[in-house]
Amino acid sequence: MISEVFVTCAVTGGGAAKRPNVPVTPEEIAESAIEAARAGAAVVHLHVRDPETRRGSRDPALYREVVRRIRQSNVDVLLNLTAGMGSSLVLGGGASPLPPAPETDIAGALERLVHVEELRPEICSLDCGSMNLSGESVMVHTSGMVRAMAARVQELGVRPELEVFDTGHLGLVHELIKEGLIDDPPLIQLCMGIPNGAPDDLSTLMALVHRLPPGAIYSAFSIGSMQIPYAALAPLAGANVRVGLEDNLYLSRGRLASNAELVQRAIEILERIGVRVMRPDEVREKLKLKGQS
Numbered sequence: 001m002i003s004e005v006f007v008t009c010a011v012t013g014g015g016a017a018k019r020p021n022v023p024v025t026p027e028e029i030a031e032s033a034i035e036a037a038r039a040g041a042a043v044v045h046l047h048v049r050d051p052e053t054r055r056g057s058r059d060p061a062l063y064r065e066v067v068r069r070i071r072q073s074n075v076d077v078l079l080n081l082t083a084g085m086g087s088s089l090v091l092g093g094g095a096s097p098l099p100p101a102p103e104t105d106i107a108g109a110l111e112r113l114v115h116v117e118e119l120r121p122e123i124c125s126l127d128c129g130s131m132n133l134s135g136e137s138v139m140v141h142t143s144g145m146v147r148a149m150a151a152r153v154q155e156l157g158v159r160p161e162l163e164v165f166d167t168g169h170l171g172l173v174h175e176l177i178k179e180g181l182i183d184d185p186p187l188i189q190l191c192m193g194i195p196n197g198a199p200d201d202l203s204t205l206m207a208l209v210h211r212l213p214p215g216a217i218y219s220a221f222s223i224g225s226m227q228i229p230y231a232a233l234a235p236l237a238g239a240n241v242r243v244g245l246e247d248n249l250y251l252s253r254g255r256l257a258s259n260a261e262l263v264q265r266a267i268e269i270l271e272r273i274g275v276r277v278m279r280p281d282e283v284r285e286k287l288k289l290k291g292q293s
Contacts, residue, residue, distance in 0.1 A: 004276040005240040006283045007266055008043040008219060009036035009259050013246030014056025014085055017049060021256040022245050025051045026062055030069035032259045036244070037077035039263040042280045043123065044070070045080040045161075047246065058085035058107070063115040076280045078289070080123035080161060083149060084139075086112040087127065091136040106140065109148035117156055122289045123187070124153060126160035128176075129169035132196040143172055150181040157290040162188045165197035167204075170211045177213050186216045187287060190239065192230070193222035200226050202233075209237050217287060223247040231266035235275045241266055 011033045012023050023032040026048065033044040048062035049055060067079060086107030091097040116124045126149055127141045153160045160182065162173050176182045190208050193200030198208060200222035212218060220239035222230045227248035234241045243262040251257035251265060267277050278286070 001236050001275075002238050003235075003274070004278055005235050005270065006042040006219075006278040006286075007040060007263060007270075008045055008080065008240070008242040008244070009033070009041035009263050010045040010221075010242055010244035010246035011036065011259055012047050012049060013244075014047045014049075014082070015246075017054040019249050019256060021249060021258060023259075024049045024054050026065035027069065030066045030073075032245075033066070033070055033077070034073050034075050035258065035260040036263045037075045037280075039260040040267045040277055041077065041259075041263045042278055042283045043078040043080050045082065045125065045242070045244070045246070047082045047085070056085060058105075058112070058115070060115040060118060063119060067119045067121070078123060078280055078283060079119075079121035080125060081116055081119065081121045083112050083116055083124045083153075084127050084163070087140050089138045089140045091138070093136060097136070101136065109145055110152060113149060113152055113156075116153065116158055120156065121158060122284070123159045123161050123287075125163050125189070126150060126153065127163045127165070128172045129165060131165050131194075134195070143175075146172060147176065147179070147181060150176050154181060154183065159183070159187055159287055159289055162186065163191055164188060164208065165191045165194060167198060167208060167211065170208065174213055183288070184215060185287065186213055188212060188216050188218040189242065190218060190220040192220060193224065193226055200230070205233075205237055209239070221247060225250070227262070228265060228269070231269045232273060235270065235273070241270065 023029045050057045088105045090101040090104045131139045220234045221242035231241050243266045
């Protein structure tokens with residue numbers, strides 16, 4: 001068990017926004033992130049959405065507006081921008097997989113980092129492997145793509161948060177570190193309970209923890225109803241905490257949540273089990289961050 005953790009709030013995600021509590025416009029996303037920071041989140045993990053379709057987007061103008069609003073607020077919080085968009089391959093079906101379906105969105109390494117290069121957040125996410133999603137949809141992150149993105153992120157002075165969705169993804173993490181593409185300390189997110197990825201049982205979580213590289217700073221979360229229990233479980237496994245509407249919509253059965261409420265609930269749990277919640281300045285020092293505040 002660790003005695004102090006930082007809390008990340010994943011504000012909106014890139015999946016379908018089917019519930020009214022999910023922020024969609026840049027103003028809504030920024031305000032929800034600011035509220036989460038005021039509630040105690042040291043880090044906000046940010047996607048953006050097309051305000052008309054409500055679907056996830058990688059439009060740099062939308063990121064620019066969200067980041068501008070947060071930076072102009074009086075709230076101190078670390079910005080973690082996703083670099084996962086542009087990885088969606090939707091095949092045509094079992095009998096005729098090619099050509100891909102029109103909703104496919106595959107972008108090159110540098111194209112996926114345009115907003116990171118412009119806005120220079122302190123952290124950006126870097127998915128460390130491909131994974132089947134629902135139906136004919138595949139999240140595509142080849143080892144070559146990940147290496148190219150890691151190299152560019154390192155040049156920009158942004159700390160990658162290495163997203164691990166299954167045990168095999170840690171193999172690439174170890175390779176990136178060995179090749180000098182990841183600065184110390186490596187920052188890793190263990191993403192649990194996502195269909196076709198690592199299940200969120202304790203045995204699988206600990207198997208991942210035991211394969212982490214030496215000196216890694218890591219968080220662990222699960223989706224849906226297991227998000228709040230993981231706020232208590234994570235520090236027992238040496239991990240920091242992530243909550244937010246990207247992964248879970250409810251505060252309790254039938255009760256839609258806000259991001260701030262999810263952060264508040266996690267912090268209440270952590271304090272009750274004797275775990276101190278870290279401030280943003282402490283997290284910057286712990287992670288040796290170089291990016292903008």
